[in-house]
């Protein structure tokens with residue numbers, strides 16, 4: 013069990029969502045395809061729109077972990093309404109602040125997303141990609157039922173070094 017509250021963030025708190033995401037990208041660059049430098053350039057309107065879309069479940073959901081009123085973790089999922097791919101959702105932007113790790117918060121966030129996705133009748137499968145060397149994240153996803161389905165070699169290039177991506181999937185129904 014985790015001490016954190018798992019919440020859907022009200023759009024008025026978009027600034028906190030921005031700060032947490034930027035911290036994630038800066039602290040753990042190997043874990044995400046978006047670079048910190050790229051995200052720093054987003055206009056505030058982008059953060060506002062994303063937080064509102066996730067609140068209204070317009071093609072995305074985001075869950076946040078809150079401890080004593082402060083955001084300490086997040087996880088997102090998105091899907092499209094394109095006919096051929098609308099049965100597939102993708103989990104992304106999973107992050108827990110370093111001093112709150114190992115307490116079940118990441119698992120609670122991702123399980124919360126899976127529960128939300130199960131309630132959407134069109135979604136049958138959830139996919140994600142994770143840097144192959146990210147053992148904590150791979151173990152987290154495995155524990156929640158995701159299975160490895162393949163690798164993309166040298167999919168990320170960060171400061172001149174290449175990283176493979178590991179693809180994982182979970183069938184919801």
Ligand SMILES: CC(C)(COP(=O)(O)OP(=O)(O)OC[C@H]1O[C@@H](n2cnc3c(N)ncnc32)[C@H](O)[C@@H]1OP(=O)(O)O)[C@@H](O)C(=O)NCCC(=O)NCCS
Pocket residue numbers: 040043044105106107108109112113114115116117118119120141142143146147148149151152153155
């Ligand atoms: C991956 C991450 C989200 C895990 O969050 P967390 O809150 O520490 O995870 P939890 O405490 O909920 O752990 C759940 C399970 O994940 C696995 N796990 C988590 N941390 C682990 C670690 N350091 N080593 C091995 N397994 C780990 C375990 O299976 C654990 O279950 P258990 O406690 O029953 O053994 C966190 O380490 C993080 O934010 N990392 C940086 C960003 C990142 O890698 N995001 C994922 C991008 S795909």
